[in-house]
Amino acid sequence: MHVSLSCLTKPVLHGYFRSSCSWRVRIALALKGIEYDQVPVNLIKDGGQQLTDQYKALNPMQQVPAFTIDGITLSQSLAIILYIEETRPGPRLFPTDPQKRAQVRMISDLIVSGIQPLQNLYVLQKIGAEKVQWAQHFILRGFEALEPLLKQTAGKYCVGDEISVADICLVPQVYNAERFKVDISQFPTIKRLNETLLEVEAFKASHPSCQPDTPSDLRS
Amino acid sequence: MHVSLSCLTKPVLHGYFRSSCSWRVRIALALKGIEYDQVPVNLIKDGGQQLTDQYKALNPMQQVPAFTIDGITLSQSLAIILYIEETRPGPRLFPTDPQKRAQVRMISDLIVSGIQPLQNLYVLQKIGAEKVQWAQHFILRGFEALEPLLKQTAGKYCVGDEISVADICLVPQVYNAERFKVDISQFPTIKRLNETLLEVEAFKASHPSCQPDTPSDLRS
Structure with missing residues (x-):
């Protein structure tokens, strides 16, 4: 009997605890209840582990995440x-109504x-001293x-009363905004949605503060 | 009898001839054979027509394109x-096989x-003198x-032998690269795909060189 190897192995997420793009994928996996293994890729240590030839073979953009699934x-x-x-x-991550689906995509994109691309690590490294502003x-x-x-x-x-990909994108972006000391209180809808979503178990379990590679001083 | 207004009016594309994001939408519309009206939004003239309150109501990001369809x-x-x-x-713009669909999305994203976001007009305006580099x-x-x-x-x-959203994204990005004098010949696969796609009628008809708002000196 031939059994595909991909059926026997758990998917593997190559990510970084604090990367908002990695967190998006962790939320989706948590919402779907999918078990997976994490391989941490430390974006800072060793000059950036995403820059190794080994990692470049997984993702030539040398960014996290990369996700291995089904071969x-x-x-x-x-x-x-x-x-x-x-x-x-x-649970589905997009509504069924085409106009609502389009709204989810518009907000996500x-x-x-x-x-996110404009406050990505490799862009800020190129900006240098002015990077926070x-x-x-x-x-x-x-x-x-x-x-x-x-x-x-x-x-x-974000769109109606069902959690969707728009919510998956919003919460990690608010987390980034707070890291860069952006005052969220001037955006009452964003603030309210973020607070509501942070109470959802899938968002809690996937939070940067409790991942295998979260440093002990940043754990909560 | 009630007839929805959206059935009687053509969709409207608010775009700019040279915007790669507008061109993506024009290609998709051409591939699908959808008739539409174009409302030019000149990103340079009058300090940028995308910055008016009127346009901001259509797209609060103050970017093109914005597309009005079905109300x-x-x-x-x-x-x-x-x-x-x-x-x-x-014609479908995504393959049916889930792994091929994922590849199309990976390349598109x-x-x-x-x-594209890193060489967008509003980013280059912030960069200033060093913008070409x-x-x-x-x-x-x-x-x-x-x-x-x-x-x-x-x-x-881009993915197999069917035109997909990946191709729709590639060609306008190569056009941008050429505007910024990037030597495409060092990327033989990109170069070959771009040349093949530029021969396809939907890519030709939607090309920046032949839009209603293309200035006469840039027409071909």
Whole structure:
């Protein structure tokens, strides 16, 4: 009998506790109840473990996350999450209504393409001394656009009353904003959604403060 | 008899001839054979027409494109394209195999999140004098990752032998690279795919050189 190796092994997430893109994937896995192994890739130590040839073979962009599942390795957090959504059971991460689905994608992409890339580690390293102001500028610019959109689409969560990929993108971005000392209280919808979502078990279990590679002084 | 207004009016694309994100949407619309009206938003003239209050109501990120269809206005190019894909007939823009779909998304997101945002107009305006070197740096960094991925996934097109969203993202990004004088010949797979795709009618008809708002000296 031939048994595919991919059925016997757990998926492996190559990530970093504090990476918002890694956290997105951890939330999706937690919501779906998928067991997986974590291989930490420390973005700071040894000059950045994502820069090794070994890691570059997993993700040529030399970023986390990379996710090995069903015999393939995927990078780009939304591509990973959508693969999980299409191949695994569990609560759906997109609404069924096409217009609501489009709103989820619009909000997700605003964060994933419009905010996060501009405050990514390798961009800030290139900016140098001005990096905090740079990150604040682009997070504020993004949140000023996100707030009125969410005011239109939100129910209990970002789009209506079901948790979706938009929520998966929002919470890690707010975490980044707080790291860069952006005052979230000026965005009441973002603040309220973030607080609600942080009470959800999948968001708690996947939080940067309690991952295998979280340093002891940052644990809570 | 009640007839929805959205059935009687053509969709409207608010875009700019040279915006790579607008071009992505134009390609998708051309591939699907969807008729639409274009409302040009000149990103340079009048200090940037995307910055008006009127446009901000359409897209609070103050970027193009924004697309009005079926009574809603969407922003974020991939959200627009996926809405078209899910609600309109015509050739599919994603493969049916889940692993191939994931590869299409990985390649698309590498471009849409990993390259384009870093050479976007509003980022380059913040960079100032060093903007050409900055754009070249991040396009090169992205293409160095894209080339080995495409070498694995490509057939006639980016993923196998069917045109997909990955192709829709690739060609406008190569156009941007050429504007910033990046030498594409060092990326043979990207170069070959781009040349093949530029021969496809939907890519030709949607090209920045022949849009209603293309200035006469840039027409071909």
